[in-house]
Amino acid sequence: MRFYDDFPVPEAGWVSTLGPFNEHLARDFGSSLAGLGVIAVLAGLSNSRAAVRGVMTGFVLFGVPHLVYHLTTFDEFSVASALTQLAALGHQNHPRTRESRAPGDRCRPKSRRP
Numbered sequence: 135m136r137f138y139d140d141f142p143v144p145e146a147g148w149v150s151t152l153g154p155f156n157e158h159l160a161r162d163f164g165s166s167l168a169g170l171g172v173i174a175v176l177a178g179l180s181n182s183r184a185a186v187r188g189v190m191t192g193f194v195l196f197g198v199p200h201l202v203y204h205l206t207t208f209d210e211f212s213v214a215s216a217l218t219q220l221a222a223l224g225h226q227n228h229p230r231t232r233e234s235r236a237p238g239d240r241c242r243p244k245s246r247r248p
Contacts (some may be wrong), residue, residue: 170196197223
């Protein structure tokens with residue numbers, strides 16, 4: 135079963151009917167990223183470690199496959215463009231770019247257990 139031709143069931147063609155890179159796909163994807171951005175901001179403001187880690191997990195689940203895709207499709211780009219993309223996507227997926235703790239955690243003293 136292929137997503138493009140067979141989503142949501144075989145031969146339904148919901149995606150292929152509108153063609154590749156159509157306005158609907160672009161709007162849905164953009165809206166998804168905007169929604170994830172709002173959730174990320176709210177998680178950061180909440181100082182909830184679980185919320186921040188949840189959002190970071192979402193970013194990793196998007197970012198790593200996106201990086202892998204671009205690593206395998208450099209043929210169409212100039213060397214300079216390919217290297218720029220690699221640098222940007224590599225930075226985006228670097229663990230240090232995604233702090234795994236809520237912003238307020240840095241200032242809180244560690245609790246001491248007896």
